[in-house]
Amino acid sequence: MTTTETTAAATGASALVKLAGVAKYYGNIRALQDVSLEVSAGEITCVLGDNGAGKSTLIKIIAGLHRHDAGTFEIEGEETVLANPRAALDHGIATVYQDLAVVPLMPVWRNFFLGSEPTKGRGPLRRLDVDLMRRTTRDELLRMGIDLRDVDQPIGTLSGGERQCVAIARAVHFGAKVLVLDEPTAALGVKQSGVVLKYVAAARDAGLGVVLITHNPHHAYLVGDRFVLLKRGTMAGSHTRDSITLDELTRQMAGGSELDELSHELERVAESGSGVGVTDATARGAGRTGPAGPADQASRTTAPTRDDTTR
Amino acid sequence: MSAAATAVDERLAPASLVRRLLGRPELGAVVGAVAVFVFFSIVAPTFLQASSLSTILYSASTIGIMAVPVAMLMIGGEFDLSAGVMVTTSALVSSMFSYQMTANVWVGVLVSLLVTLAVGFFNGFMLTRTRLPSFIITLGTFLMLTGLNLGFTKLISGTVSTKSIADMEGFPSARALFASKWEIGSVTLQITVLWWLALVAVATWILLRTRAGNWIFAVGGGADAARAVGVPVVKTRIGLYMGVALCAWISGQHILFSFDVVQSGEGVGNEFLYIIAAVIGGCLMTGGYGSAIGSAVGAFIFGMTSNGIVYAQWNPDWFKFFLGAMLLLATLLNAWVRKRAEASK
Numbered sequence: 001m002t003t004t005e006t007t008a009a010a011t012g013a014s015a016l017v018k019l020a021g022v023a024k025y026y027g028n029i030r031a032l033q034d035v036s037l038e039v040s041a042g043e044i045t046c047v048l049g050d051n052g053a054g055k056s057t058l059i060k061i062i063a064g065l066h067r068h069d070a071g072t073f074e075i076e077g078e079e080t081v082l083a084n085p086r087a088a089l090d091h092g093i094a095t096v097y098q099d100l101a102v103v104p105l106m107p108v109w110r111n112f113f114l115g116s117e118p119t120k121g122r123g124p125l126r127r128l129d130v131d132l133m134r135r136t137t138r139d140e141l142l143r144m145g146i147d148l149r150d151v152d153q154p155i156g157t158l159s160g161g162e163r164q165c166v167a168i169a170r171a172v173h174f175g176a177k178v179l180v181l182d183e184p185t186a187a188l189g190v191k192q193s194g195v196v197l198k199y200v201a202a203a204r205d206a207g208l209g210v211v212l213i214t215h216n217p218h219h220a221y222l223v224g225d226r227f228v229l230l231k232r233g234t235m236a237g238s239h240t241r242d243s244i245t246l247d248e249l250t251r252q253m254a255g256g257s258e259l260d261e262l263s264h265e266l267e268r269v270a271e272s273g274s275g276v277g278v279t280d281a282t283a284r285g286a287g288r289t290g291p292a293g294p295a296d297q298a299s300r301t302t303a304p305t306r307d308d309t310t311r
Numbered sequence: 312m313s314a315a316a317t318a319v320d321e322r323l324a325p326a327s328l329v330r331r332l333l334g335r336p337e338l339g340a341v342v343g344a345v346a347v348f349v350f351f352s353i354v355a356p357t358f359l360q361a362s363s364l365s366t367i368l369y370s371a372s373t374i375g376i377m378a379v380p381v382a383m384l385m386i387g388g389e390f391d392l393s394a395g396v397m398v399t400t401s402a403l404v405s406s407m408f409s410y411q412m413t414a415n416v417w418v419g420v421l422v423s424l425l426v427t428l429a430v431g432f433f434n435g436f437m438l439t440r441t442r443l444p445s446f447i448i449t450l451g452t453f454l455m456l457t458g459l460n461l462g463f464t465k466l467i468s469g470t471v472s473t474k475s476i477a478d479m480e481g482f483p484s485a486r487a488l489f490a491s492k493w494e495i496g497s498v499t500l501q502i503t504v505l506w507w508l509a510l511v512a513v514a515t516w517i518l519l520r521t522r523a524g525n526w527i528f529a530v531g532g533g534a535d536a537a538r539a540v541g542v543p544v545v546k547t548r549i550g551l552y553m554g555v556a557l558c559a560w561i562s563g564q565h566i567l568f569s570f571d572v573v574q575s576g577e578g579v580g581n582e583f584l585y586i587i588a589a590v591i592g593g594c595l596m597t598g599g600y601g602s603a604i605g606s607a608v609g610a611f612i613f614g615m616t617s618n619g620i621v622y623a624q625w626n627p628d629w630f631k632f633f634l635g636a637m638l639l640l641a642t643l644l645n646a647w648v649r650k651r652a653e654a655s656k
Contacts, residue, residue, distance in 0.1 A: 063539075086541045101539040103532035105599040106525075114529055115541035117522045127520045 015040050015074070016178050016209040017062065017093065022071035024057050031057040034071070035235045037228050039178060039209040044200065046220035047213045048253050049230035055213045058230070059182050062211065063095035064088030092177035096167040098186060104156025108148065109137040111155045112170050136173070144169045144199055161192030165199050172203055179203050180211045185219050197223055217253050221246040229253060336593030337605035343591060343644045344612050351619035358622045365498045371614025372507040375607050376562050377581070378588035379510045380555040382606035383518065385589050387551045388531035388598025389445040391434060393452035394555050395581030400456050401427040401563025402573040403464060406473040415481040424560050430456070431556025435549030457579060464575035477571045489561070490569035503565055507607070510558065514603035527551065532599025587638050588613055613638075 015038040024032040032054045039045040049055045060066040061073065064082035072079055075091050082088050088095070095101075102111045113133050120129045137151045146165050148158075155163060164184050171179050181200065185193040201223050204210050214220050220227060227244065229237040229252055237252055244252075351358045377394055384391055404426045409419030430452065437448045461471065468474055476482060491502040518524040526547045529537035538544045567573055590596060591612055592605025613634075620633050 065539075085539055089541055095539070097536075097539060101533075101536040103529045103536050103599065105532040106528055110525055110528070114525060114537065117525055119522060127516075128522065128525065130520070 016076055017211070018072075018074040018077075019058075019062070019068075020072045020074075022058075022061060022068045022073065024054075024061060024066060025069050030233055032061075032068075032233050035228070035230065036071075036238065037211070039211050039226070041177070041209050042204055042207050043225045044204050044210040044212055044223050045226040045228065046224035047211060047228045047230060048215065048217060048220055048249070049236075050215055050253070052232070053230040054233040055215075055230055056182070057233075059095065059097075059180055059211075059213055062088070062093060062178075062180050064093070089174075089176075092175065093180060094171035094174065094176035094178070095180040096164070096171060096182065096184065098182045102155045102163060102167060105154050107152045108155050108158070108166060109134045109151040112137040112140070112151075112166065112173075116174060140169050140173045141166065144172070144202060146199075159192065160188050161195050164188070164196045168196075168199050168203055172206060172208065176208060178209045178211065180213070182213050183215070184212070185214065185216060193219060215253075217246065217250045221249055336600060336602045337608055338593070339644060339646065340592045340605050340608040340612065343640075343642075344608050344615070346640075346644060347612050347615050347619070351615060351623065355619055355622035355624070358619055361496070361498045363618065363622060365500060367611075367614040367618045368504050369499075369501045369614075370617055371607075371611045372501065372503040373562065373565070374581075374584050374588055374613050375507040375610030376503060376510060376565075377555075377558055377585045378592070378606040378610045379507075379514045379603050380551070380558040381582075381585040382589035382592060382594050382601055382603055383514055383527060384551045384555055385586070385594040385596070386518070386531045386598060386601045387527045387548060388534065389438065389548065389551065390449060390586065391552065391555050392446065392449040392582050393430070393434065393456055394449075394559060394585055395578040395583075396453055396456040396460060397427060397430055397556060397559040397578070398562045398566065398581065399460055399573065399575065399578035400430065401560045402567040403460055403473060403563075403575060405564060406476055406567050406573050407464070407467055409479060410474050410476055411467065413479075416476055416479050416485050417481045419476075420485055420564060423563065424557075427556045427560040427563070428553055429556075431553040431559075432549060434555075435552035438552070439545040439548050453582070457576075460575045460578075471575050473573045473575075475571050476567075482568070485564070486568040489564040489567070506561060506565075507610075510561075511603050511607045518603060523547070523550070528599055530598075584613060587642075591638065591642055 018038040020036045022032060022035050022037075023030070035054070035058060037045060037047065037058070047055055047058060057066065061068045061082075064085045064087050067081055073082070074080065075093070080091065082091070085095070103114065106114070110133070113136075118129045118132055119126050120132075121127050134151055138148065141148050141151075144165060146162065146169065148162075155166065158166065168179065168181070168184075179200075184196050184200065188196060197219060200210060200212060204223070212220065212224065221241075225241050227237075227239045227241075227249060228235060229239075229249075239249070357363055377398065381391060381394055401423050405416070405419040405423035407419075408414070408422045409416045412418065434445075434449055434452055437443075437452075438445050441448065464471060464473060489502070493500045516524075518527060526537065526542045526544075529542050530544050530547045534544055566577070588609030589601065589606045590609070592602065592607065592609035594601030594605065616634055616638070617630070620630055621627070625633070
């Protein structure tokens with residue numbers, strides 16, 4: 001608790017988004033209590049926590065889906081209560097959800113502009129500026145380093161990593177100041193996770209403040225500047241990058257002594273397995289980076305017939 | 312559509328016309344339509360006469376006018392079971408208001424428009440407010456409208472049908488708009504065919520080239536995602552139900568001005584014909600996929616089947632069976648072709 005207060009005091013003025021002592025109740029269930037967090041431009045704040053730690057609730061408050069019940073929520077120094085997701089977007093807070101907020105059956109370019117479609121013409125002739133939409137989608141994705149074969153393919157036919165990148169590129173294009181990412185690497189293989197983290201870093205370098213929600217301390221430590229640890233709805237710790245090591249972060253996230261116990265148990269397993277552990281791990285890693293993870297496969301089978309040019 | 316893409320990527324094999332067609336939602340319906348056409352051309356010689364074709368077009372148009380908004384609604388992920396009786400409600404309101412108020416029939420026509428749109432709004436509003444399945448909401452509206460149609464008509468006219476309004480002021484001009492027909496040689500062209508084609512064109516424009524169209528696909532394909540990116544989900548849904556109401560009004564006015572009197576019990580069961588036409592036309596029952604043109608092809612299949620049975624001089628007692636079997640076959644063929652299309656990619 002004390003660490004947060006000091007860091008918040010030190011950089012409070014420049015923070016894009018600053019939460020202090022925020023709480024959220026669902027009826028008599030305390031989903032979140034006394035959580036503080038801040039993110040400044042060109043900075044990545046990671047929110048770490050196990051399942052049920054309150055990460056989703058926190059993200060929903062920042063994204064405007066839920067209102068906080070206690071504490072303060074400041075956007076660029078001004079205290080705010082967000083009425084809905086649109087209000088969050090208007091304040092420059094773009095959220096990329098775990099399900100990515102994309103419509104799988106719709107082409108990439110329609111998804112890219114969904115909800116903010118550019119039009120041309122007037123009155124009854126007011127229509128989508130299709131050429132602009134297609135061109136901008138291709139260019140924006142290219143700028144992020146994604147070379148898409150065909151922006152006309154349904155977004156459901158893209159891999160999980162590609163979809164994640166499209167969602168990030170969309171947020172950047174629409175002038176987001178703060179990018180909130182909900183477990184962007186959760187369903188991805190090692191290689192794809194790396195690609196996504198690269199785009200997260202690219203967004204940071206473009207001057208955005210990023211809130212990265214994850215349960216993977218390794219991914220968090222690769223890109224994060226600040227780390228907020230959540231545990232059972234409360235804040236278990238708040239650190240800057242130079243005040244904590246990866247090992248310590250992992251330890252804290254897993255709950256210190258619990259992890260020690262786990263590693264003991266695992267060591268015993270490894271000894272009895274006599275060195276198979278290493279090769280096993282790499283094999284699994286390779287399997288995950290294969291051409292299509294289970295998530296991709298699922299989305300492919302549900303993919304529509306509209307697009308005939310992709311395969 | 313995709314021909315407009317400026318830079319062609321070398322990783323894309325140039326899509327042949329056939330492949331491009333295979334990707335369209337209407338394809339299965341078109342193949343089904345050709346199959347039904349060939350079938351009846353063989354078993355019913357009179358099927359191919361020009362006069363038969365105009366009859367088929369007319370009965371296709373009466374279903375097609377409603378199949379267009381029902382298809383759009385289905386793309387938006389919802390059903391409307393009240394669509395059939397809503398047509399009758401619209402006709403009854405128009406007729407009885409003019410008759411009772413002894414007003415110009417155009418007054419009744421406009422009152423009917425407002426009432427019908429209000430019913431559509433009610434459907435959409437109830438759906439978005441209660442979040443109950445549209446099946447339940449519109450089933451309720453269906454039953455209520457059925458009762459109101461009969462109850463009010465008996466209360467006001469004393470019988471189950473409305474009084475004639477043919478001698479009232481404004482009737483000829485209203486008839487010209489809603490129920491004209493032209494003799495071209497041996498062929499009769501009904502104005503409903505023009506209404507139908509115009510609606511298909513407008514709906515296609517809306518679906519593919521406007522923001523609202525983008526929203527309809529998004530609401531049907533992923534409502535949560537749509538809401539999260541700022542799509543007005545509630546407005547889109549209510550708008551879709553009001554679109555169904557608008558077309559029910561057009562359809563109802565056609566019935567009124569072509570038959571002069573309206574039977575209060577009509578329209579029950581037609582909602583399924585609209586839904587069937589939309590589904591045959593390639594709309595996914597789960598939403599997010601489909602087209603207005605497909606619904607037109609679906610309606611055309613209905614027109615061919617219902618009239619083809621007559622031309623084939625089969626016992627009309629079996630009509631419903633053949634209709635059902637035809638529709639099932641067409642839908643199966645549709646699904647099969649879509650699967651093939653998917654596999655060929």
